[in-house]
Amino acid sequence: MTSGTTDAPTPRARLTVLSGPSGVGKGTVVAEVRRLYPHVWVSVSCTTRKPRPGESDGVQYHFVSDAQFDELIATGQLLEYATFAGNRYGTPRKPVDQHLAAGRPTVLEIELQGARQIRDAMPEAQFVLLAPPSMAELRERLLGRRTEGPPDLEARLARAEIELAAADEFDEVIVNDDVEHAAGELVKLIESASAE
Ligand SMILES: Nc1nc2c(ncn2[C@@H]2O[C@H](COP(=O)(O)OP(=O)(O)O)[C@@H](O)[C@H]2O)c(=O)[nH]1
Numbered sequence: 282m283t284s285g286t287t288d289a290p291t292p293r294a295r296l297t298v299l300s301g302p303s304g305v306g307k308g309t310v311v312a313e314v315r316r317l318y319p320h321v322w323v324s325v326s327c328t329t330r331k332p333r334p335g336e337s338d339g340v341q342y343h344f345v346s347d348a349q350f351d352e353l354i355a356t357g358q359l360l361e362y363a364t365f366a367g368n369r370y371g372t373p374r375k376p377v378d379q380h381l382a383a384g385r386p387t388v389l390e391i392e393l394q395g396a397r398q399i400r401d402a403m404p405e406a407q408f409v410l411l412a413p414p415s416m417a418e419l420r421e422r423l424l425g426r427r428t429e430g431p432p433d434l435e436a437r438l439a440r441a442e443i444e445l446a447a448a449d450e451f452d453e454v455i456v457n458d459d460v461e462h463a464a465g466e467l468v469k470l471i472e473s474a475s476a477e
């Protein structure tokens with residue numbers, strides 16, 4: 282069928298799920314993707330983690346209490362959720378549905394357990410793993426970020442081993458050797474998924 286009628290429905294965009302160990306550079310690469318490709322929409326998760334210096338409510342995360350998180354689950358408002366290094370994280374369902382329905386390429390930056398839930402619920406999504414050049418470099422990046430003390434840092438590195446061991450579950454793996462390069466690769470994947 283040819284398009285061109287004004288009342289043709291907007292095609293639903295495809296979802297891209299980006300996972301990868303803490304400190305690999307997901308936040309940094311996603312910020313660069315938004316700069317290169319402002320049309321992309323990046324979901325803002327809810328978390329029970331305390332804000333870091335420089336983070337504000339509604340920007341990096343919606344910062345919520347444990348009771349509020351329970352309520353979000355009970356009322357079916359989360360598309361997926363998981364516990365990571367002692368805190369809970371979840372994706373608000375409604376904005377994701379709305380942006381996909383509006384045809385806007387949409388990205389979730391979430392950890393492995395959440396990615397698996399999305400794979401079960403939305404198998405048409407595209408799953409991308411951001412990997413570090415090495416475990417030594419990952420540790421350096423986490424240390425250099427100075428956001429976690431030793432117990433949290435070790436918890437994140439322990440999860441990193443598990444997340445990288447699941448690389449086969451992903452459609453694509455991008456090594457974050459260089460931010461510009463990794464962001465360029467991710468933009469290509471998001472655009473190709475949206476063009477299908
Ligand atoms: N399942 C799930 N994971 C999330 C969500 N939001 C963030 N995460 C993941 O939670 C982990 C911890 O995030 P954060 O505390 O911001 O630490 P960082 O990744 O080290 O900057 C990361 O792997 C994020 O990708 C979410 O809504 N759902």
Ligand SMILES: Nc1ncnc2c1ncn2[C@@H]1O[C@H](COP(=O)(O)OP(=O)(O)O)[C@@H](O)[C@H]1O
Nearest residue numbers: 303304305306307308309422426457458459460
């Ligand atoms: N390609 C890269 N090369 C060197 N350092 C990087 C690179 N990407 C990110 N970083 C740095 O690594 C640290 C962790 O990045 P961040 O985006 O917070 O990771 P994540 O969101 O995956 O936890 C930050 O200090 C960031 O500036």
